[in-house]
């Protein structure tokens with residue numbers, strides 16, 4: 177499997193989503209055969225601030241091993257697929273009518289799920305949902321951002337955040353994470369004081385680093401924004417929350433004391449439902465009411481609501497892959513460290529590893545061997561999503577091959593190392 181890439185996966189002016197990558201044998205999802213219209217963007221009255229911007233562009237390639245967008249590698253079990261199909265069939269009977277605009281049943285099901293998952297006690301009116309957590313967060317920026325207002329986050333972080341800000345004409349401000357990708361509380365407080373944002377976005381676990389934030393850090397940010405004259409909303413984006421390691425706390429615990437806090441989740445990752453496009457958020461009722469003002473009417477289709485509700489009936493089965501993926505994530509961290517890479521601690525279903533002189537060459541080399549990972553994060557780092565065991569074995573073999581290395585032997589347990597050292601001394 178060989179692939180040739182003509183542009184970086186993101187951020188190249190003039191390079192478009194699927195057009196960004198033109199592998200010689202890998203097939204892109206949307207190859208267009210229609211003749212191009214003579215009109216270009218330059219001929220249209222595009223907003224000035226959108227000129228030169230490119231669409232979100234993680235490559236969608238048909239290669240054997242796809243580990244680039246943090247999906248769950250396991251498809252939904254056939255018996256749950258059958259239930260989802262029957263729920264969709266039922267919904268289809270009523271498609272001549274608009275869907276339930278307030279989707280109370282789905283909100284109640286999501287509240288019940290959060291109670292089981294994290295012990296959070298939430299009324300359905302404290303839950304909101306949309307077409308992916310991307311749309312949930314766009315609603316947040318629509319309601320609380322806007323011209324003359326600022327949204328704050330801490331880099332490196334999720335690449336879509338600046339786009340929500342741009343699309344809502346909100347000024348985007350970033351602080352920096354430390355070298356180990358944790359967040360310095362004093363720096364976070366200082367950024368709030370200096371920039372006086374109305375929205376603070378904190379990903380935990382963070383994408384692309386996998387770093388979870390301790391609740392004390394979130395509380396410090398909440399304390400600091402409480403001192404701003406206009407206040408601010410704080411969103412903890414827990415898209416990968418279900419993958420957190422034992423002992424890592426969810427920010428859901430902080431909701432009862434903070435009406436300006438929201439915790440965002442998604443069914444795209446742990447639930448294996450990225451294709452369904454269902455994200456949701458928990459907050460105070462007042463917070464949710466603000467989002468109800470800006471959403472488009474009937475934004476969540478009857479089909480989406482039916483799919484999500486049918487899936488939530490089987491949340492335990494759907495989430496049964498999480499433990500396995502967590503274990504494989506931890507093993508991947510250990511293996512990458514054994515090979516000498518710098519590896520970020522991860523509470524998510526992906527791992528960021530670094531120390532690469534030419535990360536693009538490594539990324540391309542992996543793609544040439546049929547393994548697609550993500551070229552993201554600071555220079556010298558790459559991110560790999562956790563797949564099935566055969567997929568991870570393919571990734572490991574391809575990585576060693578690209579770097580022209582043999583597998584480093586696993587580190588011996590401490591007692592064995594001690595004995596070996598004593599042996600070495602005796603021989604001298």
Ligand code: PMP
Pocket residue numbers: 245246307308309310311334379382383413415441442443444450453454455
């Ligand atoms: N937040 C983070 C941190 C993410 O990484 C993603 C997906 N990559 C999302 C939100 C959006 O996920 P979705 O729209 O599929 O719910």
